[in-house]
Amino acid sequence: MIRRRTLLTAAPSLALGMGLLGRGALAAPAALTSDTTLMPRTGKGPRIVICGGGWGGLSSARHLRDQLPDAEVIVLERNPIFWSCPMSNKWLIDVVDTAFLTHDMLAPANNHGYRLVQCEVTGFERDKKIVRTSKGNVDYDFLILAGGIRNAYDAWFGDDHEAAEYTRTHFPSAYIANAEHLKLKNMLRDFKGGTIVMTLPPPPHRCPPSPYERACVMAWHFKVNNIPAKILILDPKPGIAPISAGYRAAFEELYPDIITHVPNARVRELDPWNKRIMTEAGDFDFDEAVIMPPHQASEMLFHADLIGKDENGNPTGWADMDQRLFHANADDSVYIVGDSMGAISPHFGHYPKSAHVANYIAKIVARNIGQRVRDEEVVAELPDNLCYMLVNGDPREAISVEFTYEVGADGLVHQNQIDIDVRTPDLLEEDFVWVNGMFDDFLR
Ligand SMILES: Cc1cc2nc3c(=O)[nH]c(=O)nc-3n(C[C@H](O)[C@H](O)[C@H](O)COP(=O)(O)OP(=O)(O)OC[C@H]3O[C@@H](n4cnc5c(N)ncnc54)[C@H](O)[C@@H]3O)c2cc1C
Structure with missing residues (x-):
């Protein structure tokens, strides 16, 4: 202290x-x-x-x-x-x-x-x-x-504002509170089939488990509506993180024909007009995309x-x-x-x-x-952290991750992470308790 x-x-x-x-x-x-x-x-x-x-x-x-x-x-x-x-x-x-x-x-x-x-x-x-x-x-x-956060499109496109703006408006990241969320939901509703790529930002980035949750809810929508869709998660990390076992089980057990997780897929180049993305794990053509550029303050x-x-x-x-x-x-x-x-x-x-x-x-x-x-x-005080992520739409089941912090003998802050990998409806209920408690705390 x-x-x-x-x-x-x-x-x-x-x-x-x-x-x-x-x-x-x-x-x-x-x-x-x-x-x-x-x-x-x-x-x-x-x-x-x-x-x-x-x-x-x-x-x-x-x-x-x-x-x-x-x-x-x-x-x-x-x-x-x-x-x-x-x-x-x-x-x-x-x-x-x-x-x-x-x-x-x-x-x-x-x-x-x-x-x-x-x-x-x-x-x-x-x-x-x-x-x-x-x-x-x-x-x-x-x-x-x-x-x-800011979406650092400039990390990819430099001064090419036209490419950045075309990417943002056609393949929005929907990671900041603005109209991009509506465009994403409309894209999901209108998609008739094909390949969707989802780029994850390199760490650190906003809400690390939530891009995988987004892939799961989109996959669930395609599955129940018989839409022939593939989702390629282009992940710059070597593996899924956090809640890796929980997400891997969801991808393999619930959406084996829809979701493919591609590790080490750091973006090298993006041609948004021709819908082509080049990564360190290969090049991919796409029909639709959720393009998350690197995040910064x-x-x-x-x-x-x-x-x-x-x-x-x-x-x-x-x-x-x-x-x-x-x-x-x-x-x-x-x-x-x-x-x-x-x-x-x-x-x-x-x-x-x-x-x-x-x-x-x-x-x-x-x-x-x-x-x-x-x-x-x-x-000086330390926070904790808690996140619940929906992986299945019917039954509605979530997984979760908790972080606690303490100051170690070296005087530095240490992190303890607990992944809850088994998906259950209870965790979704806990999520509602969490979010309503938050809204009560600062929005009412
Ligand atoms: C899909 C998704 C799911 C998520 N799920 C969870 C979850 O389950 N649990 C969880 O804990 N977190 C979750 N998060 C993360 C969470 O949303 C962020 O961590 C949180 O919003 C960060 O709070 P903040 O105040 O730093 O930023 P924000 O909440 O983004 O607030 C920043 C505000 O600053 C305003 N602003 C910025 N620049 C200016 C300017 N120049 N002039 C005026 N206003 C400005 C913005 O309009 C905005 O209102 C999720 C995020 C996403 C995208």
């Missing part, structure tokens, strides 16, 4: 008197209008600005208000509605409906007393503690970056100049941050929550990029900021 005493140095209020937003209300389009306009401060506590209102951002906002009832908490989010990626694979085959995934973000903002501004975060002036947005600038005492981390470097001085693509206290190494007024986080330990690399971890870290960071504001010792 690390304990540290830190004093909050309150930034002078930079408010210039325009653009007051109602608590919890979405901004009127012109509420914040220019580069020089700053949101006036309200309240007597510190101002904490959260960039990104997904799992990590909204969890941070809710728990910060509990920790610091006097704090002014502002969430900056581009989307008008919350869309849950967890359960979205199940939604592809109608285990849940759209109303289950989508949530009003105004209700929790109003219920817990934070402000929600619908805008694009465009940049940072960290020396002045200012966030730039499409609706003007906002100053802060503490900043939380919770922007999730959200653009915000790049704009904030907080991306780490590896031993050769190359950008890691993920946050450069304190592994136990989750603030940026270069700036301890900036915290990173959720999938943008950098590596935690040489023993296992990153915490799983999951909604569970994003929610857990948000609570820890809220407590740590509360401790700093109250001038208490800052207590």
Whole structure:
């Protein structure tokens, strides 16, 4: 356990008197209008600005208000509605409906007393503690970056934006909460037969077990509707991971004629117009595809100049941050929550990029900021992780993986992984208990 005493140095209020937003209300389009306009401060506590209102951002906002009832908490989010990626694979085959995934973000903002501004975060002036947005600038005492991931098509296509955009719009990854999920579901509904390739990003990436779950639910749909489809999972890893035995059993026992898992299939080249993909495990033609490019931290981390470097001085693509206290190494007024986080330990690399971890870290960071504001010792805490993955549509059966963490004798964080490989309906029930508990925690 690390304990540290830190004093909050309150930034002078930079408010210039325009653009007051109602608590919890979405901004009127012109509420914040220019580069020089700053949101006036309200309240007597510190101002904490959260960039990104997904799992990590909204969890941070809710728990910060509990920790610091006097704090002014502002969430900056581009989307008008919350869309849950967890359960979205199940939604592809109608285990849940759209109303289950989508949530009003105004209700929790109003219920817990934070402000929600619908805008694009465009940049940072960290020396002045200012966030730039499409609706003007906002100053802060503490900043939380919770922007999730970016799809790094540039790792494949370089400056060829046309190829990247063609790939994104025709073969969407549907790994970020946006309209790509609808396009994927329509593709599944309309597919009449042929070969679908699914590329997995190289690790680390968002929700490692979920691409295999997606392959299973798609295969189940093809099986029950007698659609002559093949799914090729092009996996850059040498084997299925995590829950390898559970997934292998599902592929072999439930979908032997549909799913083929291809290991060591790192993408070398992709020709989206001619529907051809070249990998280290061979070249493949396809009729349809779910193309997941490499993942990196959200653009915000790049704009904030907080991306780490590896031993050769190359950008890691993920946050450069304190592994136990989750603030940026270069700036301890900036915290990173959720999938943008950098590596935690040489023993296992990153915490799983999951909604569970994003929610857990948000609570820890809220407590740590509360401790700093109250001038208490800052207590380093460890998360855990839990994921349930549906592999069969009838009967509905899931498998699962759990991770726990502890600090070892070497002072580093160690990971313990428990795969639950035997598929059962009970695990799907547990998944619903988990997700409803999460929604209760930060969306109601
Ligand atoms: C198919 C699928 C299934 C999954 N299943 C599970 C599961 O069962 N269990 C689990 O624990 N995890 C699961 N996950 C992973 C989970 O969705 C992510 O780990 C989680 O969303 C990470 O939270 P986050 O806050 O870091 O990012 P997000 O939830 O993506 O939130 C980031 C937010 O930032 C906003 N944003 C980004 N840039 C800007 C900007 N410049 N300006 C304004 N707003 C911006 C985005 O709009 C978004 O709302 C799944 C993911 C997928 C894709």
